[in-house]
Amino acid sequence: MTTTAFQEPVRQETPGAAVREPRRRTGRLRRVSLPYLLLLPALLLELLVHLLPMVIGIVMSFKELTQFYIRDWGTAPWSGLGNYKVSVDFDAPVGKALLHSFFVTVGFTLLSVGLCWLIGTAAAIFMQDTFRGRGLLRALFLVPYALPVYAAVITWVFMFQHDNGLVNHVLYDQLHLTDKRAFWLLGDNSFYALLTVSVWKGWPFAFLIVMAGLQNIPKELYEAAALDGAGMWQQIRRITLPSLRPVNQVLILILFLWTFNDFNTPYVLFGKSAPEAADLLSVHIYQASFVTWNFGTGSAMSVLLLLFLLVVTGGYLALTSRGRRTADA
Amino acid sequence: MPESRTAKSPMVPPRSFLWSRRIFLTLLTGFVLIPVYVMVSSSLKPLADVTGTFRWLPSGLTVRPYIDIWSTVPLARYFVNSLIVAGSATICSVVVAVFAAYAVSRYTFRGKRVFTVTVLSTQMFPGILFLLPLFLIYVNIGNATGIALFGSRGGLILTYLTFSLPFSIWMLIGYFDSVPRDLDEAALVDGCGPLGALLRIVVPAAIPGIVAVAVYAFMTAWGEVLFASVMTDDATRTLAVGLQGYSTLYDVYWNQIMAASLVVSVPVVAGFLLLQRYLVAGLTAGAVK
Numbered sequence: 032m033t034t035t036a037f038q039e040p041v042r043q044e045t046p047g048a049a050v051r052e053p054r055r056r057t058g059r060l061r062r063v064s065l066p067y068l069l070l071l072p073a074l075l076l077e078l079l080v081h082l083l084p085m086v087i088g089i090v091m092s093f094k095e096l097t098q099f100y101i102r103d104w105g106t107a108p109w110s111g112l113g114n115y116k117v118s119v120d121f122d123a124p125v126g127k128a129l130l131h132s133f134f135v136t137v138g139f140t141l142l143s144v145g146l147c148w149l150i151g152t153a154a155a156i157f158m159q160d161t162f163r164g165r166g167l168l169r170a171l172f173l174v175p176y177a178l179p180v181y182a183a184v185i186t187w188v189f190m191f192q193h194d195n196g197l198v199n200h201v202l203y204d205q206l207h208l209t210d211k212r213a214f215w216l217l218g219d220n221s222f223y224a225l226l227t228v229s230v231w232k233g234w235p236f237a238f239l240i241v242m243a244g245l246q247n248i249p250k251e252l253y254e255a256a257a258l259d260g261a262g263m264w265q266q267i268r269r270i271t272l273p274s275l276r277p278v279n280q281v282l283i284l285i286l287f288l289w290t291f292n293d294f295n296t297p298y299v300l301f302g303k304s305a306p307e308a309a310d311l312l313s314v315h316i317y318q319a320s321f322v323t324w325n326f327g328t329g330s331a332m333s334v335l336l337l338l339f340l341l342v343v344t345g346g347y348l349a350l351t352s353r354g355r356r357t358a359d360a
Numbered sequence: 361m362p363e364s365r366t367a368k369s370p371m372v373p374p375r376s377f378l379w380s381r382r383i384f385l386t387l388l389t390g391f392v393l394i395p396v397y398v399m400v401s402s403s404l405k406p407l408a409d410v411t412g413t414f415r416w417l418p419s420g421l422t423v424r425p426y427i428d429i430w431s432t433v434p435l436a437r438y439f440v441n442s443l444i445v446a447g448s449a450t451i452c453s454v455v456v457a458v459f460a461a462y463a464v465s466r467y468t469f470r471g472k473r474v475f476t477v478t479v480l481s482t483q484m485f486p487g488i489l490f491l492l493p494l495f496l497i498y499v500n501i502g503n504a505t506g507i508a509l510f511g512s513r514g515g516l517i518l519t520y521l522t523f524s525l526p527f528s529i530w531m532l533i534g535y536f537d538s539v540p541r542d543l544d545e546a547a548l549v550d551g552c553g554p555l556g557a558l559l560r561i562v563v564p565a566a567i568p569g570i571v572a573v574a575v576y577a578f579m580t581a582w583g584e585v586l587f588a589s590v591m592t593d594d595a596t597r598t599l600a601v602g603l604q605g606y607s608t609l610y611d612v613y614w615n616q617i618m619a620a621s622l623v624v625s626v627p628v629v630a631g632f633l634l635l636q637r638y639l640v641a642g643l644t645a646g647a648v649k
Contacts, residue, residue: 065554069463070475072456073525080522081482084490084497091493104496154388157381160373168385170633175392177632180583181600182621186399189410189614197398200414231391243643263377285483292486295585316488317586326492333489340484 085337092330101326114331125319129332131307132315136291139222139311143229144286148279150230151237156267159245169242176235184299187228191215216301221309229296233289237282244278245271280351284344291340312336403619410614425619429606432616437595438602439624445513445598446581449520453577454570457525461532462558466544476533483526487586494519495590511593519587524577531576531646535569536562538645572642575635582628599624 091104092114100107120126154172158165175183190197199212215224252270261269294313297305303322305314316336320329373381402410403425405418429435463469464476498509509515543565544557552560563570588600603624606617632639 063469066463066467066469066472069459073460073479073529074475076456076518076522076525077479077482079497080494080519081485081490082478084493085485087493087496088489150388153384157384168389170636171389172392173633173636174396174629177579177629178625179579179599179628181585181603182399182625183395185603185617185621186395189402189618190395190398195411195414195614197394197414204413231395239640240643243640246640246644263373288484292484292488294487295583298585313486313488316486317491320488320492321590329488330492333486336486337484337489340486341481344481344484 088330089334091326092334094327094330096325096327096330098324098326104326107327110327114327115335117328118331118335125328128310129315132310132312135222135308135310136312139226139229139309140287140291142226143233143290144283146226146230147233147237147286147290148283150234151239152241152275152279154234154238155241155245156271158242159271172238173235175232176239178232180232180295181299183232184228184296187224187231188216188300191224217306219308221301221306225297225300225305225309225311228300229290229293232296233286237286240278240282241275244275247278248274284347287347288340288344399618399622399625402615403622405615407611407613407615410618411611425613425615426623428613429616429620429623432613433602433605433620435599435602435620435623438597438599441513441592441596442582442598442600442624445516445520446578448513448517449524449581450574450577452517453521453524453528454574456521457528457532457573458558458563458570460529461536462562464529464533465536466541476530479526479529482522491586491590494587498591510591511596513596515591516587516596516598519591520581520584521577523584524573524580528573528577531573531642532566532569534646535566535642539565568638568641569646570642571635571638572646575632575639579628579632 093109093111094100094104094107095110095113096104096107117123117125118129121130158169189195193199193212193214196215198215199209202208203212213220215221248271252274253266256266256270292313293311294317297309297311297314298317301309301314303314304318305311312332316329316332319332320326401416401418404421404423405415406420406422406424409415409419460479464472495510498515502508502510507514509518539562544552544561547557547561548554583600585600588598592598592601603617603620606613606620
């Protein structure tokens, strides 16, 4: 085919078209099917690894699936809405624990995303101008993001150790800020330990995105503002931050989804069962499924979690016009 | 005088700005570097130093941990496994994403909207939701066809390559959109097929975006823990699971753990820092428009 195969297929009749009819038809067929062929690998993979498992997961959530049926899960008895009833019965232990875990996760996610965004944005704005050592600093700041999760988090585990960790050494031995060596990976402190690690690991992503976003702000805006006598702080408040709005909307959504679903960090930090104060949903569901062997309940919890994320994301996208454009892309 | 935002209208940042910047960046550098320092210094300490109270400076430097890590657990094997898994997942993911993003960026077709929305929404699936179903699917495929996906590197590659796919496709759509359409239309007029136009014009013009996507895919695969711990066996174990081997019932070899973490991290961090310019360029054109 010689003509363009883009948005507006050229349909003009050319002399001698009748003679070349067969070739034209195969060309047309190719033109119509080509985008689908290009999409096919992605489609098949998404289907196999994301959508099919999701459908199976939803079916499983209606079954009484325990370890006895796992070899041949199709034969497990139906339980209707039983698993959901157990999950949302907030007076009984299972539901109560799930509700608690939900609130912990929401609180943790909001704090972590907020702090990551704040630190990342501040760092990007402070480093917008060139100064000596800027390149080195920028590289350093990206190290937490580049480190493999398990290597980074295991280092924090070492730092949070009760007897031989850096945190207690500094807080208790050196600064005398605490009256005894605290346990950081047990009890209530574990929430702050998790938050610290999550922010340490997560803020460079915000930094990267905001840095990229800053490059798209036209320099003329700053020049005009400077001519009008706006100081640096005013420029940041009146130009930089408003111009970052569309970037922030996408950034915050991505950070939210990644943090909310993060399994790697709590799993390396606490192991198979997290302390109550830091019992994130992902680990909670893992424990319900793989430690107490109740796959049906675990699946029901996962589906509830997905519904929650769908509602939140949908609401968020509806609120932000930029989000709508992205989904349309 | 510090260089200003623009060369044309020099503006000296006020003192308050300079001081806030100094304080903020110093604190942040400390926050970022302390764990890195702990990792490096502890990896050079004798065991006695890491089992007692923490010390900022080692009592004696030793490279012993770096020798022992290879025999305490089969680290080399895990390393090779991780390299194969993450490398293959990256290559496949990039190729699949390039094709898909090209189709979305350059063609109108029925179902385009459904496709993009579906792919993007898989980004919000909690991994835990499809861990068990995927495990069952792999086992069933294995039973039915004899293709071992569960416990094999292949299964892990297949899983990981879809993890980075939604973000990669989304970023590349943005990037391809920013490559002028005239370029590949001209190539088509000159007799290139659509694939020729993609490979000769669009891909070379979008190299920063493609490198950015590859870096992202590699890091996702290299750092994944959940599926690696459920879907591997002794022979196919990756580093994510392998590092847990340094804690025995009696002792935790923290110096060896730190040495191994460092060895595992250096290639990724070095590669990332070398390519970070591409990442920012790719993000600028692709994700942040």
